[in-house]
Amino acid sequence: MKIYEKAPAKINLLLDVLRKRDDGYHEVEMVMTMIDLADRLEMQELPRDTIIISSQAGYIPLDEKNLAFQAAKLIKERYDVRSGVYIHLDKRIPVAAGLAGGSSDAAAALRGLNRLWRLNIPTGELQRLGAELGSDVPFCVTGGTAVARGRGEKLEPIEGPPQCWVILAKPPIHVSTQEIYGRLNAASIERHPSTADMLHAIREKRFGDMCQAMGNVLEDVTIRHYPEVRQIKECMLRLGADGAMMSGSGPTVFGLVQKQSKVARIYNGLRGFCKDVYAVRLLP
Ligand code: ATP
DSSP: OEEEEEEEEEEEEEEEEEEEOTTSOEEEEEEEEEEEEEEEEEEEEESSSOEEEEESOTTSOOSTTSHHHHHHHHHHHHTTOOSEEEEEEEOOSOTTSSSOHHHHHHHHHHHHHHHHTTOOOOHHHHHHHHHTTOTTHHHHHHOSEEEEETTTTEEEEEOOOOOOEEEEEEOSOOOOHHHHHHHOOGGGOOOOOOHHHHHHHHHTTOHHHHHHHOEETTHHHHHHHOTHHHHHHHHHHHTTOSEEEEOTTSSOEEEEESOHHHHHHHHHHHHTTOSEEEEEEBOO
């Protein structure tokens, strides 16, 4: 039997860091939602006790470092599954881009293997397993829109933001999330974005207010080392984006627009100096 799962990319509409915790993690407050840019996973049961990963993307690990491999291994061990699985990853989300591609693959593997191996694991338990693989995985298990607290694993689902276009541009650099959090001095953040304002704007479906409330405290840290992130953000706003911000720890920058007439202008303007540009919708 073969099954398929989509693994959509995630953007943060807001990312705040409240403090660094004694356990080394940062206490965060994030508003996250999914976009219609997704990897596709094909999963096939194998009679042998083995996990095989393949992908057309030559630049991701295909061994136990791959998050989909780790998801399969975890579920196999916890539920004593004897058969194996072959997972093909059709990668479309740019890697190390701040779009949680690996986390979403892991979440899709958890959902898919739950079906493939007929385990009937409840969603909450899949999310608990996901938390062992990475802070963004529990959110990716369900998707939708949510406020995430703690180290990102405490989720409060909320209704979706007003629909709009999302234009993404990724400069040709890889940024590691660990590196950016490592460089962040949480105690010296000068301006924190307001989660309350963001939630109010989303609840009232006020697109303009939502753009105003966007904020990411990691942006300054990434920009200090990768100034091209600022250039892209400024370019997006100049070209007419209603709001623009770096996603996660970067380096991808996304811009939001409601008017379709603006999309082509922004997309084409960015393509002038950036190869990886996408124009997609929010996932409803
Ligand atoms: P994060 O914010 O969690 O670091 P990201 O969106 O910035 O995520 P990913 O695309 O998830 O970045 O890749 C981060 C790292 O994880 C890469 O260096 C890559 O080698 C590794 N990785 C492991 N599994 C995967 C996967 N299935 N897809 C992409 N990258 C993966």
